[in-house]
Amino acid sequence: MSEKIRGGRSRRELKNGAGEVLRSPCPVACALDILGDRWTLLVIRDLLLGRSRFKDFAASPEGIPSNILSERLGRLLRxxxxxxxxxxxxxxxLGYRLTEKGRALGPVLRTLRDWGLKWEPSTEARMK
Amino acid sequence: MSEKIRGGRSRRELKNGAGEVLRSPCPVACALDILGDRWTLLVIRDLLLGRSRFKDFAASPEGIPSNILSERLGRLLRxxxxxxxxxxxxxxxLGYRLTEKGRALGPVLRTLRDWGLKWEPSTEARMK
DNA sequence: CAAATTACTTGCAAAAAACAAGTAAAATGA
DNA sequence: TCATTTTACTTGTTTTTTGCAAGTAATTTG
Structure with a gap:
C-alpha cells in the first residue's frame, strides 16, 4: 500500500477520481493525466458548443478517428x-452532455482559445 | 499548393508559426498541436515557476524521461x-526562459490548476 | 587532473494513434 | 413491411510516439 521513494521515505500512492495512479499531487499534472492529448479538449470544445452526438464530434473539421473518439468519450464518462x-x-x-465537472473546463478552453487567437496566425474562433 | 476537399472545393493549407500543417483553423486545435500531450504544459509550468535548467525540469516529481524533455524543449524553441x-x-x-508568447500561457496554466484543485481530490498547488 | 555532473543522444521495446474495414441496432423510405 | 441507409461503434493492421536504459562529450568540482 505504500511505496519506497528515493531516500527511504514512503508515501501513499495518490489516485485520481477514476482510481488511476497520479504522477504527482500537482493539480496541473493530474488534469493532464485526463486531458493531456491532442483530442480530448477538442471533444470538450464540441460539447461546450452544444454538440452531443457521436456523429457530430466525428464531423468536426479536425477529423478525429472513430476509434479514438470512442475511447475518449469512454474516458470522459469514467x-x-x-x-x-x-x-x-x-x-x-443516446447523446453525451457535460457534467458540472466537465462544464467547469469552460475557462480553460477560453484561455486556450484566446492564446491561440493572439499567438498563432491564421486561426479564427467559433466559440464565444 | 491547394488541396481538394470533399465536394471539390479547395482551400489553402493552413500552417502554424513553425510551418507545420494545421488540422483546422480553430485556435484550440492549433494550440493543442503544440501543447497537446502529457508533458509540454508541465515543462511550461516549471518555466513559469522560474526553473530554467534541464536538470531542474528533470527533477520535477513527475519524472519526465530525458529524451522526451529534450524533444519538448526543442519544440518550445521551434x-x-x-x-x-x-x-x-x-x-x-545554457538555460531556458519563456518568451512573451510562452509567458502568455500563464492564464491557461492557472485555470487548469484551479480546475484540478476543485475537481480532483488529493491535489495541492505550489503555483501562485 | 581525476571524478562527478550536465545536457543531451541513441537504441530498443511497448503503447498509442491512425487508417481501413466490418457489424449490429436503429431509423428511414417505398 | 421490409429493404436501404445511418449511427455508433468494434476489430485488425500499420505507423508513430512514448518510455526506459545506456552511452557520450563537454563542463565543472574536488
Missing part, C-alpha cells in the same frame, strides 16, 4: 466529465 | 515559446 442522455430528437439514440 | 539564455550562475551552461 472521469465524470460527461454523461449519457437520451437524444433530444425523439429517437432511441 | 515554436517561439522559449529561448535559450546563458545560465545566471556564471557557468558556461
Amino acid at each position: 472521469h465524470g466529465l460527461a454523461e449519457q442522455v437520451p437524444a433530444e430528437d425523439g429517437t432511441m439514440r | 515554436h517561439g515559446l522559449a529561448e535559450q539564455v546563458p545560465a545566471e550562475d556564471g557557468t558556461m551552461r
Whole structure:
C-alpha cells in the first residue's frame, strides 16, 4: 500500500477520481493525466458548443478517428466529465452532455482559445 | 499548393508559426498541436515557476524521461515559446526562459490548476 | 587532473494513434 | 413491411510516439 521513494521515505500512492495512479499531487499534472492529448479538449470544445452526438464530434473539421473518439468519450464518462442522455430528437439514440465537472473546463478552453487567437496566425474562433 | 476537399472545393493549407500543417483553423486545435500531450504544459509550468535548467525540469516529481524533455524543449524553441539564455550562475551552461508568447500561457496554466484543485481530490498547488 | 555532473543522444521495446474495414441496432423510405 | 441507409461503434493492421536504459562529450568540482 505504500511505496519506497528515493531516500527511504514512503508515501501513499495518490489516485485520481477514476482510481488511476497520479504522477504527482500537482493539480496541473493530474488534469493532464485526463486531458493531456491532442483530442480530448477538442471533444470538450464540441460539447461546450452544444454538440452531443457521436456523429457530430466525428464531423468536426479536425477529423478525429472513430476509434479514438470512442475511447475518449469512454474516458470522459469514467472521469465524470460527461454523461449519457437520451437524444433530444425523439429517437432511441443516446447523446453525451457535460457534467458540472466537465462544464467547469469552460475557462480553460477560453484561455486556450484566446492564446491561440493572439499567438498563432491564421486561426479564427467559433466559440464565444 | 491547394488541396481538394470533399465536394471539390479547395482551400489553402493552413500552417502554424513553425510551418507545420494545421488540422483546422480553430485556435484550440492549433494550440493543442503544440501543447497537446502529457508533458509540454508541465515543462511550461516549471518555466513559469522560474526553473530554467534541464536538470531542474528533470527533477520535477513527475519524472519526465530525458529524451522526451529534450524533444519538448526543442519544440518550445521551434515554436517561439522559449529561448535559450546563458545560465545566471556564471557557468558556461545554457538555460531556458519563456518568451512573451510562452509567458502568455500563464492564464491557461492557472485555470487548469484551479480546475484540478476543485475537481480532483488529493491535489495541492505550489503555483501562485 | 581525476571524478562527478550536465545536457543531451541513441537504441530498443511497448503503447498509442491512425487508417481501413466490418457489424449490429436503429431509423428511414417505398 | 421490409429493404436501404445511418449511427455508433468494434476489430485488425500499420505507423508513430512514448518510455526506459545506456552511452557520450563537454563542463565543472574536488
